[in-house]
Amino acid sequence: MSGHVVALCGGVGGAKLAQGLARVLPGEDLTIIVNTGDDFRHLGLWISPDIDSVLYALADLSDPVRGWGRRDESWGFMAALARLGGEAWFQLGDGDLAIHVERSWRLAAGESLSAVTGRFCKALGVRASILPMSDDPVSTRIDTDAGWLDFQDYFVRRRCEPRVQGIEYSGAHGARPQPAALGALTRPDLRAVVICPSNPFLSIEPILALPAIRKALRETRAPVVAITPIIGGEAVKGPAAKMLRELGFESDSAAVARRYAGLVDVFVCDSSDPLPAPIAEMNLVSAPTLMTGVAEREQLARDTLRFADETSALR
């Protein structure tokens, strides 16, 4: 089947499926809308962690062992920064710094985040469209037992240790969706929307907090397929399960699925878990979702597209 595929995506976990989709689809058939709620300014540099994770994954530059950042990275900058007494809690690899420095001066010169991202895609040979959800700033902030925290303060500096009581996506209501991202979601040839196996609170819901994007998802006639980030009650990586529990939910696939009620047609659970009890207007299916290597990423991409196409065929 042909047509355009749009993926909604956060950082590392979502980037793996985005890479799988990019390997099984022609580049011109794939748009990846990436969360920017984690973006922040650090040492005067503008850092977009999720965009970079997706870029590195699609350019085959990701570090497969560390699980974040670039492969074959060196750390001369961090060592010298620490010696100068600079803030060393956020690790910036030497190669990774290039993207932050180049992006920062271009943003300061008036280029949009999407234009800069498009420039990097071209330079790195990435043919899919990687788009920030918005060129306007949106900041995920976490209400915890240690007070309201900026995202990276919670996530990196405090290693997700504070207990989460609430989340806000500051600026989301007034932020304009990136026009090409919204355009992709309303294409007449839209084949599927894929919600990647990313943290619902930190990666997907900031995107859905943009009213026009949520509306486009609710109204699209294309099937919307979400993949669980929870396997066996735990997140593959990151604090999704811990946050679910702290916010009063079960830490299972069903709890994530219910957050997407009204938006999602098919929810993919991991094949090692029992299927949850039915959820209204949602088709619960299962597939291997643990993407240990490139082959598994491609397979989950194919399974996801198959679920979408089967849903279309039934309509």
Add this chain to the structure above:
Amino acid sequence: MSGHVVALCGGVGGAKLAQGLARVLPGEDLTIIVNTGDDFRHLGLWISPDIDSVLYALADLSDPVRGWGRRDESWGFMAALARLGGEAWFQLGDGDLAIHVERSWRLAAGESLSAVTGRFCKALGVRASILPMSDDPVSTRIDTDAGWLDFQDYFVRRRCEPRVQGIEYSGAHGARPQPAALGALTRPDLRAVVICPSNPFLSIEPILALPAIRKALRETRAPVVAITPIIGGEAVKGPAAKMLRELGFESDSAAVARRYAGLVDVFVCDSSDPLPAPIAEMNLVSAPTLMTGVAEREQLARDTLRFADETSALR
């Protein structure tokens, strides 16, 4: 003899004598006033090449082979930047980047260049005072047969190839000298002022272009000793000899000495060169000025201080 010593200094060559002085004097007895006419903004970062050369020399971090930048440097940033299509004509090592990033965000936050430099001195264990000539921007610009060029465009990108017709120190007339720098030059216990063997046009005259600093040098009762940057008609490093010739001077020590007439009491030529014909009110002496190693730097520092102290004794 005791008292305070002030050195005027540019980049690599001057930094070697500054290191020698720092090794033979107690830290509290030495102030180094550094040229900032080469400073520029690149990739959104504020780069102060001469301050960094002096800092690295005094912190024993200089690369002894390459002749600029830090020892044990890595180049992951430049490789990644080139792959992103970024501007790669100005080499920024990974460790070196730390100083540019840390300085840039602090300047943007409102700290002065001298405060940031003082912070770095403290972090790197440098006890001498390294001061920019001014916290206000001054830009050396070169009039060439290829038109007016910004300094780094002339010096790095075009490798000093265009023929020089003139030089201006843009902003120098209105720039305020750094207060502690001017204060050091007017201390009652001033033992000597040392003009390091730096390029007169590119390193020393931008400092002397600040009217209050030139006035302080002219009026000081302390001996002023300058060291030739020219040996055997050529510069040890950089375009000093080429610029002298292009601007219509002989490329020899005497030509440099005459540029400092009225300011300098003692001019030190290299001991391998014949002493020039007498210059009014200037004592021409000679000493080994090629500072191949730390021992030679210390020796030239001692010789320079001896020339100063002998001049004082005759007064």
